[in-house]
Each structure stands twice: as structure tokens, then as C-alpha cells.
Amino acid sequence: MTEIQDALEEIESVVGSDYVTDKDFMKAAYSRNVDPAFPDRWADMIVRPSTTEEVSDIVKIANKYKIRMVPRGGGADLVGGSVTQGGILFDMTRMNHIVEVNADDFYCVVECGITWGALVSELHAKGLTTGVLGPGSGYSATIGGGLSNSTAGFGSTKYGLVPDICLGVEVVLPNPEGTILQTGVAANKYAKPFARYGVTPDFTGLFMGDVGTMGIKTKAFLRLAPLPPLRALRYYMLIKNDYNMVSKLLKQLRDKVGDGISDILVIPYPVVRIQAGIAKNKPAKKSRLTGSVFMIGFEAFDQRIIDVYLEQVEEIMTKDGICRSFEMHEIDLDEPLTTDWQFNLKMAFNYFNRFISIVPDMISCTTCHKIPISYIAEAEKKSHDFDAKFHSEFPNKSLSLFATVIYALPNGNCVFVGGFNGYNTEDQQPIAMNLWHKKLRAQVHYGGAHYWLGESISQSIVEAGAYSPEFAAFFKDAKKMVDPNFLLSPEKFHMHQYDEPLSKYEVEDEPY
Amino acid sequence: MAETNSSEKFKHLSKLEKNILQCISCGDCRELTDNTLDPPNWGVCVAREHTTGFEPFFGRGKMQIIRSLWQGKLELSEDMANVIFQCPTCNACSKACYYGLNTVDYYEALRAELVDAGCALDVHNEMNQGLLENLNPYGQDNAQKKNWLDQLDFTVKDASSEPVEVLYFTGCTAALSAAVQPVAINTAKVLHKLGIDFGVLGGAEICCGSVAMRTGARQVFQEIAEKNAALFQKIGVKTIITSCAGCYRTLKIDYKDMLEGSGIEVMHTVEFLEKYLRENGIQLKNLGIHVTYHDPCHTGRHIGLYEPPRALLRQMATLTEMKNIKEHAKCCGAGGGVKKAFPQLALDIAKTRIQEAEETGADYIVSICPFCDRNLADAIQETGSAMQVKDLLELVEQALE
Numbered sequence: 001m002t003e004i005q006d007a008l009e010e011i012e013s014v015v016g017s018d019y020v021t022d023k024d025f026m027k028a029a030y031s032r033n034v035d036p037a038f039p040d041r042w043a044d045m046i047v048r049p050s051t052t053e054e055v056s057d058i059v060k061i062a063n064k065y066k067i068r069m070v071p072r073g074g075g076a077d078l079v080g081g082s083v084t085q086g087g088i089l090f091d092m093t094r095m096n097h098i099v100e101v102n103a104d105d106f107y108c109v110v111e112c113g114i115t116w117g118a119l120v121s122e123l124h125a126k127g128l129t130t131g132v133l134g135p136g137s138g139y140s141a142t143i144g145g146g147l148s149n150s151t152a153g154f155g156s157t158k159y160g161l162v163p164d165i166c167l168g169v170e171v172v173l174p175n176p177e178g179t180i181l182q183t184g185v186a187a188n189k190y191a192k193p194f195a196r197y198g199v200t201p202d203f204t205g206l207f208m209g210d211v212g213t214m215g216i217k218t219k220a221f222l223r224l225a226p227l228p229p230l231r232a233l234r235y236y237m238l239i240k241n242d243y244n245m246v247s248k249l250l251k252q253l254r255d256k257v258g259d260g261i262s263d264i265l266v267i268p269y270p271v272v273r274i275q276a277g278i279a280k281n282k283p284a285k286k287s288r289l290t291g292s293v294f295m296i297g298f299e300a301f302d303q304r305i306i307d308v309y310l311e312q313v314e315e316i317m318t319k320d321g322i323c324r325s326f327e328m329h330e331i332d333l334d335e336p337l338t339t340d341w342q343f344n345l346k347m348a349f350n351y352f353n354r355f356i357s358i359v360p361d362m363i364s365c366t367t368c369h370k371i372p373i374s375y376i377a378e379a380e381k382k383s384h385d386f387d388a389k390f391h392s393e394f395p396n397k398s399l400s401l402f403a404t405v406i407y408a409l410p411n412g413n414c415v416f417v418g419g420f421n422g423y424n425t426e427d428q429q430p431i432a433m434n435l436w437h438k439k440l441r442a443q444v445h446y447g448g449a450h451y452w453l454g455e456s457i458s459q460s461i462v463e464a465g466a467y468s469p470e471f472a473a474f475f476k477d478a479k480k481m482v483d484p485n486f487l488l489s490p491e492k493f494h495m496h497q498y499d500e501p502l503s504k505y506e507v508e509d510e511p512y
Numbered sequence: 513m514a515e516t517n518s519s520e521k522f523k524h525l526s527k528l529e530k531n532i533l534q535c536i537s538c539g540d541c542r543e544l545t546d547n548t549l550d551p552p553n554w555g556v557c558v559a560r561e562h563t564t565g566f567e568p569f570f571g572r573g574k575m576q577i578i579r580s581l582w583q584g585k586l587e588l589s590e591d592m593a594n595v596i597f598q599c600p601t602c603n604a605c606s607k608a609c610y611y612g613l614n615t616v617d618y619y620e621a622l623r624a625e626l627v628d629a630g631c632a633l634d635v636h637n638e639m640n641q642g643l644l645e646n647l648n649p650y651g652q653d654n655a656q657k658k659n660w661l662d663q664l665d666f667t668v669k670d671a672s673s674e675p676v677e678v679l680y681f682t683g684c685t686a687a688l689s690a691a692v693q694p695v696a697i698n699t700a701k702v703l704h705k706l707g708i709d710f711g712v713l714g715g716a717e718i719c720c721g722s723v724a725m726r727t728g729a730r731q732v733f734q735e736i737a738e739k740n741a742a743l744f745q746k747i748g749v750k751t752i753i754t755s756c757a758g759c760y761r762t763l764k765i766d767y768k769d770m771l772e773g774s775g776i777e778v779m780h781t782v783e784f785l786e787k788y789l790r791e792n793g794i795q796l797k798n799l800g801i802h803v804t805y806h807d808p809c810h811t812g813r814h815i816g817l818y819e820p821p822r823a824l825l826r827q828m829a830t831l832t833e834m835k836n837i838k839e840h841a842k843c844c845g846a847g848g849g850v851k852k853a854f855p856q857l858a859l860d861i862a863k864t865r866i867q868e869a870e871e872t873g874a875d876y877i878v879s880i881c882p883f884c885d886r887n888l889a890d891a892i893q894e895t896g897s898a899m900q901v902k903d904l905l906e907l908v909e910q911a912l913e
Contacts, residue, residue: 018564025592026566028580029573034537040585048565075567076539093542094565117545121554125547139546139608140539344548353538353610360611361533424533426583 004044007065011047011088014057019094020047030089034078034137034356036363036422037432037456043070043089050094052170052218056178059216062088063176068487071212073145074115076137078356078366078419079454081149081211081492092144095218103128106224107167107194112144112217116153117349119143124345129227131159133345135452136352136417144217150209150451152415154348157408158262158299159225161451163208167196170219171207174488183207184221193221206478211453213489214482228299230306231262231343236317237326238291241269243377245322246292250373250408252316253296260309263297264408268380271355271404272331278358279332287330292406294323352417355404359397362421365436365456369448373412379446383418386442389512393435395422416448437463441509455492462494463507472502518582524621524628524730525582532582532618534611541571541605541615551833553840556604562845562860568595571605571615578622593631596622598857600850601726602809602843616814623728632728635853640729643736647718648684657687658714660696666704669711671747676711678703679749680781681763683756684719685882691889692882698905699755699781705912706788710753718743722762727849733766741770755781755905757881758847760817761810780811782880782904786820796827796911803829803902804874806865806888807841808881821880821904828911832872834865842868844879846887862891869899876902 004022011020022045031040044067049055062069068087075082075091083089095113102108103126110119116134123129135141135151145151146162147169159165168184183204186193196204207214238245246266253261267275269292276282276289296313300306317323328335336342356364371379383402387394394400400420407415420439422432433456440450440460450457461467467475480486480498490496494505519526542560546553555561557570567573574596580586599619606615626632632640639649647654660682661668671679680703686696703710721736744752754760757780763771764778771778789796805825811817818838825831836842845851845861866888869877877899879885889901 021566023591024586025577025580025589025595026568028586029567029576031576031580031585032537040580040583046566074539074542075537075572091566115543115545118543121545121547121552137538137540139544140542345546346549349546350540350610353536353540356536356538357534357611360531363536 003065004067007061007067008045010061011045011058014054014061015047015049019049020045030072030075030083030091032083033075033081034363035080035365035456036424037365037429037436038080038083039426039429041083041085043084044086046089046091048091048094052172052180055090055172055216055218056180058088058090059172059174059178060176062487063174063178063485066485066487068490069174069216070489071144071216073113073142073148074137074140076135076141077145077149077452077454078364079452079456081454082145090216093142098122099219101126101128101224105192105194108222108224109193110143110220110222112147112220113142115140115142116146117345120345123224124227127227128224130165130222131225132156132162132165133348134162136349138345138349143220143222147208147217147220148210148212149453152407152409152451154351155262157264157410158259160410163205165223166204166208167221167223168193168204169207169217169221171215171217173215174483176485181215186221209451209453211458211489211492213479213492213495216488228301230300230303232298232306232310233338233341234296234310234313235326235328235338236294236296236323237272237289238323239321241291243292243380246406247373247376249294249317249322250414251412253313254412256316257309257312260298260300260305261296261313262299263295265295266406266408267293267295268401268403268406271401274358276331279334281333283330283333289331293326357421358399359421361424362398363424364419364421365432366419366452367436367439367443368415368417368419368452369443369450370409370413370415371448373408373414375447376406376414379416379448382442382446386439386512390435390438393431393438394420395428395432395435398422438509440464441507442512453492458493459505462502462505465503465506467502469503518584522581522625524624525578528618528621531613532578535572535575535579535613536611537572537576538610539572540608540610544608551837551840552835554836555842556608558602558604558843558845558861558864559599559857561864562857563598569598571609574599574619574622575615578618581625588626588629588631590631593626593633596626597633597636597727597849598854599848600809600843600845600858600861601848603813604840604843607813607839620726620728624730627728627730633853636727636729636849639852640724640727640732643719643721643724644732647736648688649719649723650684650688652688655715657682657684657717660687660693661712661714663693663697664700668700671711671713671749672716674711676749677709678751678753678784679744679747680710680712681720681752681754681759682712682717683754683759683882685886686756687717689882689886692886695755695882695885695903695905698903698909701909702785702905702912708788713743720759720762721766722758723849725762725766726847737767737770741767744771744776745774750775750777752776752778753781753784754778755880755903756883757808757810758883761814764815780817780880782824783817783820785908786823789824796824796908797913799828799907799911801829801876802832802874803876803878804832804834804869804872805837806834806844806869806877806879806884807838808879808884809843809847811880812841813839824904824908825878828907832874834868834872836868844884844887846883851883851887858887859891859894862887863895866891866895866897866899870897874899876900878902878904878907880904
């Protein structure tokens with residue numbers, strides 16, 4: 001403990017004694033995130049740096065004493081990504097400033113601890129937007145967390161994932177020198193951070209979706225777009241519950257409407273029924289629920305254009321009686337009619353919260369992953385087969401959903417936002433954790449691409465044997481180059497030490 | 513099971529046992545910024561904004577501490593108390609919570625556990641001990657609570673000896689603090705002008721116990737509250753009004769079980785007056801002033817009294833709203849024992865609210881809570897702002913023809 005105490009004192013001299021703590025109740029407050037299946041993890045200390053230079057100095061101290069480090073943004077993740085057993089936990093939310101909004105050249109520079117809620121709110125007031133609004137937990141999730149987890153969220157159907165709008169980052173490498181780098185065209189020290197590609201290979205990508213393993217991101221350079229002033233929303237319900245039809249409709253919408261659509265969320269049939277069941281303000285007359293519901297968002301700069309999009313979508317969705325127009329108001333009177341609907345961030349940032357704890361004191365073990373849209377029906381079937389085969393291994397009364405939402409992304413792929421719920425108690429956590437890994441491995445085996453990796457999902461990918469030996473070696477070499485003392489976010493991707501093959505952690509699963 | 517022992521160990525938290533594990537730790541209670549809402553919502557937790565900002569300073573961290581205590585992983589401590597009491601219990605985090613957890617109930621239960629474990633703050637201990645001895649938290653002779661009546665040119669009934677339709681529960685701050693006495697004086701003048709049959713308890717009025725409840729001294733609160741409940745029932749009053757947001761919340765919510773079946777209705781004076789004036793077709797005079805309105809947490813988020821003060825203000829003045837209003841209103845920082853134990857924090861929070869009020873261009877910031885009035889006035893004095901604090905009752909008194 002002496003080394004920890006020595007390090008603490010040195011860190012105090014960097015940030016001041018008010019901004020680093022090793023008190024037990026503080027550690028307890030940082031001991032977990034949304035995830036239910038992880039045991040509590042107490043850091044040795046929590047530090048709230050305010051500048052990139054402070055981060056760099058702390059990294060140097062950590063290297064001096066060989067103390068592990070984990071950066072934490074909003075602490076809103078569900079996959080064990082931003083807690084640490086022992087070591088230094090960086091609470092990055094003090095670095096929450098907007099450094100520059102360049103409305104002429106459509107980019108901004110922000111500190112990575114700012115939340116999506118704060119940034120997007122500020123941008124919208126200036127008639128600008130990031131397009132993709134960050135993860136569903138965006139009120140509390142930070143820009144840094146969104147980049148480190150390659151997340152999707154509202155706007156992703158049109159604008160892509162969070163890294164797609166990233167033009168570069170300022171990052172502190174976890175090496176003994178605490179090296180500070182800027183990527184993107186900002187690698188040219190004479191250039192403004194206005195573009196991602198050029199000057200160097202795309203080193204920005206090294207830090208996207210890295211779940212905090214390759215460096216500590218302190219600033220982000222983000223692409224901006226003008227904020228379309230006009231928005232509309234429509235719902236359509238499938239007359240038959242047919243996931244092949246979901247794929248066909250998603251393709252047709254992509255083919256014929258394209259960028260007019262900002263969001264397509266398909267709410268699977270079972271979830272529609274759950275939503276009808278948990279609605280606080282149910283209508284007297286029950287609506288006839290027949291299939292999955294498409295929620296389609298539109299945006300444009302001109303009402304005439306919106307009208308054309310609405311007409312095109314209406315034609316695609318209702319042709320041959322495939323779908324009917326639907327209103328969420330039919331199952332929940334608190335939901336506005338689409339004709340009265342007005343965009344607000346609360347909808348974008350609270351949409352997913354409702355599914356995290358459908359049953360009190362049970363929290364979702366998330367299995368969010370991407371698949372090609374042509375594979376939706378097959379993946380849905382595989383998920384059901386898995387649940388049936390391993391039914392007895394689920395936590396008691398657990399509800400497993402292959403997707404609470406199918407979220408369309410650009411280029412013909414989509415996210416299955418799904419999972420099952422487990423109890424938030426120590427005796428139940430191992431049950432949920434074992435099944436969680438098993439289910440994730442099954443999804444990796446059918447070609448699913450997880451993006452929000454944290455610890456549980458990154459380890460499951462390794463356990464499933466997804467990486468070739470050549471790729472695993474390349475990955476480790478890259479990690480070793482930036483983190484020679486192996487201090488930043490250990491455990492993720494089952495990288496426990498450099499001289500150990502990842503294949504050691506592969507798991508042979510029973511077929512289903 | 514740790515939880516089984518916890519039920520015995522933490523008697524206050526055990527009443528909330530069912531939902532202790534429901535906080536999903538999403539963190540929306542930290543800031544939840546959204547200017548696309550109407551009204552917009554900029555930030556949530558004033559305590560976090562004016563402290564070092566570690567997690568225990570806002571909702572999620574407190575809920576994780578409670579969970580860790582409940583699961584036997586953490587012990588109560590004075591260090592913990594020093595942070596947990598730096599919260600004005602404004603309940604903004606509750607409004608930000610997707611699952612609607614009434615977070616203040618948890619924080620107050622945690623405070624009660626800290627007090628029972630001997631970890632209370634010294635200044636709160638002294639205050640609550642004084643409350644038991646003096647029946648007010650200001651260490652003054654409680655008989656002085658009748659002194660403000662001397663400033664009236666009419667007689668107010670003594671509700672402890674005469675029957676009254678309405679008991680005006682003055683509250684300790686308005687009765688004993690010279691700077692805030694105008695709240696009591698104006699309330700009485702308004703009631704008198706309207707010919708309402710009301711009375712006060714004067715020197716016999718016992719503190720509502722709010723400060724004890726908010727600072728975790730539940731035994732003190734219980735003792736005080738029982739005395740009050742017995743007194744109210746003895747005098748046979750059916751309507752209690754108060755011009756103090758803290759008394760209002762306490763009498764209406766914390767006394768609920770004790771007053772159940774008594775037929776006593778508790779109202780804020782403003783709520784009572786708005787209804788009375790509306791039902792009797794009485795219009796208030798326009799005073800030609802420009803005001804903004806500060807929602808006290810105890811009348812606002814704790815109870816939902818948003819429209820009656822605004823309805824009265826619109827008759828008397830030009831009302832320009834601040835950026836954060838109603839359920840999103842920023843706390844003045846005085847509540848929850850913060851003003852007593854952490855006066856600088858209370859002042860810092862109030863300064864931010866005054867800055868927000870200044871942005872409206874109004875000349876007056878109006879409220880309906882003596883405690884808010886006082887803290888906001890302190891912030892004005894500190895910053896040299898040209899803005900003035902007015903209690904709504906003062907304006908009503910001027911505006912009644």
C-alpha cells in the first residue's frame with residue numbers, strides 16, 4: 001500500500017488534494033456502472049483531472065509505480081468498461097468544456113468529459129448538430145465514452161456511428177512519458193482539426209472502440225452538420241409478425257428514400273406487447289397488435305421535401321397491406337400522436353432507459369450487436385434457439401429479448417439492441433455472468449459484430465475464438481507499443497499479460 | 513444474507529428496502545441538459561456544480577453508497593456524513609430519474625442512519641438539541657414568536673384560546689428573524705384585509721420540525737411533530753396555511769400519517785389566496801413592476817405548486833421566467849441543512865440563481881419561502897446585484913385594493 005500512498009501524494013501535487021480521493025465511501029460510489037453481473041470493484045483512488053497535461057502527469061506517476069489505470073466517462077456503460085479493482089480510476093467528467101465550435105467549417109473541438117446532452121443541446125441552439133446524437137444514455141454519457149465504445153444512437157440511421165463523425169482525438173498514451181498526441185489532420189501541427197483523413201494513416205481509428213485500452217482521450221474533434229429545422233415521425237405496424245419482411249422493408253427504405261430518413265427503429269412484436277403492458281396510461285379499448293412496429297424519423301430543410309419522404313414511405317410500408325399506420329398512442333395515452341410530435345432530446349436519450357430495468361431490481365445484461373439486415377430473421381431464430389436450449393441457465397424470472405429494438409444503420413446493417421435481465425445481487429451475479437458470456441459467444445459465432453465491448457463483451461469475443469492468431473499478435477503488439485508496462489484497462493479482451501496467447505481463453509461451447 | 517442483517521442494522525433504509533437496488537446508475541441525475549424541452553432543462557444537481565463533483569455529491573453516487581451499505585460492503589462514517597449533508601435535498605435528481613425514484617427519501621434515510629450512528633454534523637446536532645429545548649432552531653425564547661404581532665395595527669386571534677377557521681402557521685424563520693418578519697406581517701395584513709377568520713399560535717407555536725427531518729434527526733422530529741399534531745387536534749382547526757415552503761412540505765407530507773383522519777387541510781398561503789381571490793372574483797392591482805419567480809424546492813418539486821404563485825404574479829406584475837423553472841428550477845441552496853452547516857456552499861449556489869434571475873432583466877426576484885428569500889438576499893448582498901428579493905405576500909399586500 002505504500003506505493004499507492006506515495007502515488008496518491010504525488011497525484012495530489014498534480015491536481016490538488018480536493019480532486020483525488022481514496023476514501024472508502026468514494027470508492028463505493030464508483031464501484032459499478034449500470035451492469036448487474038459484475039461484482040463491485042473498488043479502485044485504490046479516484047482522480048478528477050482538469051487538463052490533458054494533468055492526465056499526462058498522472059500517467060507518468062502510474063508508470064513510475066506500475067499502477068493500473070482505467071478512464072471513466074459518464075459511467076453509464078453496461079459492460080464493466082469503466083470500473084477497476086485497485087489502481088487509479090480517472091473520472092474524466094471535469095474535462096467538460098467546449099473548446100471551439102466552428103460553424104463556418106462545420107467542426108467542433110470538445111473535451112472528452114462533456115456529455116452528449118450538454119454538447120448537443122448547445123449545438124442545437126446554434127442551428128448545428130453532430131447528426132448522430134451519441135448513445136441512448138446520452139444525457140449522462142460522455143463524448144469520450146461514445147468514441148471508446150463506437151456507439152450508435154438517434155441519428156445513426158443517417159449519420160452512422162459515433163466514430164463516423166470523429167475527425168481526430170487528442171489522446172494521452174499510457175506510456176512512461178505520458179505522451180500527448182493529436183490524430184487526424186491535426187497531426188499536422190500547422191493544421192486545424194477539420195478533417196480525419198490525410199497527413200498520416202488513420203491513427204484515429206486506433207482509439208475508436210478501444211474501450212479505453214489504447215490511450216486516454218482528452219479532446220475530440222467532431223464533424224458538425226447544419227441542424228435540419230423540420231422533423232416528422234411515423235409508425236407502421238406489420239400485419240403479420242414476419243422478420244423476413246422487416247429485412248425487405250429496410251432494404252426498400254434504403255433503396256428508395258435514403259437520406260431523408262434520420263432514424264429507423266423496428267420495435268419487435270414481443271416488445272410492442274411489453275410496452276402495451278407496462279404503459280402507465282392505457283386506453284380503455286385495447287389496440288389490435290399484430291406484428292413489429294417501424295418507427296421512422298424524417299428530417300429536412302424544406303416542408304415540401306418532408307412531404308415527399310412521407311409519401312414515399314407511406315407507399316412502401318402500406319403497399320399490399322403489409323403494414324398499417326400505427327400510433328404509440330394506441331397503447332399508451334401518454335405518447336403523443338405523430339401529428340403532434342415534436343423532437344426533443346429526452347426522447348432520444350431516454351428511449352433505451354425504459355428497457356434497462358423493466359422489472360425492478362433486475363438490470364439488463366446487454367448483448368447489443370450489429371448484423372446485416374438480410375440476416376435479421378435468421379439471427380432472431382438463433383437467439384430463440386439459444387434461449388430454448390439454455391433455458392435452465394437463465395436467472396430466475398429473467399426476460400430475454402433478442403432485440404428490444406432493431407436499429408437501422410447506413411449501408412445495410414442494423415443493431416440488435418437486446419439482452420436479458422439479471423438480479424443486482426452478489427449471489428445471482430455469477431449466474432448472469434456465465435450465461436451472458438455464453439450468449440455473446442453464440443452471437444459472435446453467427447457473425448454478429450459487437451461494438452460496445454467493455455470487459456464482458458470484449459472477453460467473450462476472445463473466448464469465441466474470433467481473432468486469428470495473426471490478428472491477436474498484431475493487436476497485442478499495437479497495445480504493447482502504446483502501453484509497454486501494460487497498465488491501461490487490463491482485463492479487457494482477456495489481455496492479462498503480453499506473453500500469454502489469447503487462445504488460452506477460448507471456450508468450446510455446446511452446439512444449439 | 514447481508515440484506516437480512518441490513519434490515520435490522522438500518523432501520524430507516526429498511527423502509528425503502530424494496531427499491532434500494534433499482535437505481536440503474538445511469539447518471540441522468542448528474543446534469544440532463546436539454547434545451548429542446550419546454551421549459552428547457554439545464555443541469556440537475558446544484559451541489560455537484562458547486563463542489564468537487566465526485567459521484568457522492570449527486571444522486572447516483574449516493575444511491576451506490578446506500579446499496580453498498582445495504583450489501584454490507586461499507587460502513588457509515590463522519591467523512592461520508594460530511595459529503596452526504598452537502599446536499600440541499602432539492603429533489604431535482606428525482607425529476608431526472610427515468611424510474612421516478614423519489615431520491616430524497618433515500619438521502620434522508622441515509623442521513624438518519626448517519627445520525628443514529630453518531631456521525632451527525634456538530635452544527636446540526638446543536639441545532640436539533642436546541643430545537644428540543646426551545647421549540648425553535650434559532651436558540652431563541654419561543655415566546656418571542658409573538659413579537660411580530662406588535663407591528664400590526666389590528667388584533668390577530670390567538671388560535672390556542674379562540675376558535676378560528678384558518679390557522680396561520682407562521683414558522684420559526686418568519687416569526688423570529690427580523691429580516692424575514694415582513695413575510696408574517698404581510699400574510700396577516702392580507703388575511704385581515706380579506707376578512708378571513710384566522711389566528712396564530714404566537715408564542716405557543718412549535719417549530720414544524722423540518723430542520724430535524726431534513727438533517728436526519730428523526731427522533732427529534734417525531735417528538736416535535738407529535739406535540740404539533742396534538743396541538744392542532746386540540747384547537748380543532750381544519751385549515752392550516754403557512755407562508756413558509758419548508759413548513760408547508762413538512763406539515764403536508766411528513767405529518768401526513770399523524771394528521772390522517774383529522775380532516776385538517778394544509779395549504780401554502782399563496783395556494784389558499786389564489787383560490788380565495790379567484791372564487792370571490794377579486795382582482796389584484798397591477799403594480800407596474802418587472803419580476804421573475806423562483807420556485808422553492810419544497811413547494812415546487814416536492815409538492816407541485818407551480819401555477820398559483822404565477823397566476824397571482826401575472827395580475828400584479830410583468831413576469832419573465834428564468835431559464836430553469838418549475839420542475840427544472842435550480843435550488844437556492846439553503847435547504848437540507850446546507851445553509852447551517854455549509855454557508856459558503858449555500859451562498860455559491862444562490863449566486864448562480866441570482867445570475868440566472870438577472871438574465872431575465874427583471875427588477876425583483878419573487879419567492880414564497882422565507883428561507884429562500886434570506887439566502888437569495890445574502891447572495892445579492894455578496895454580489896452587489898441590483899436585483900431585490902420580494903416575498904410574494906408583500907406584493908399581494910400592496911396589490912389588494
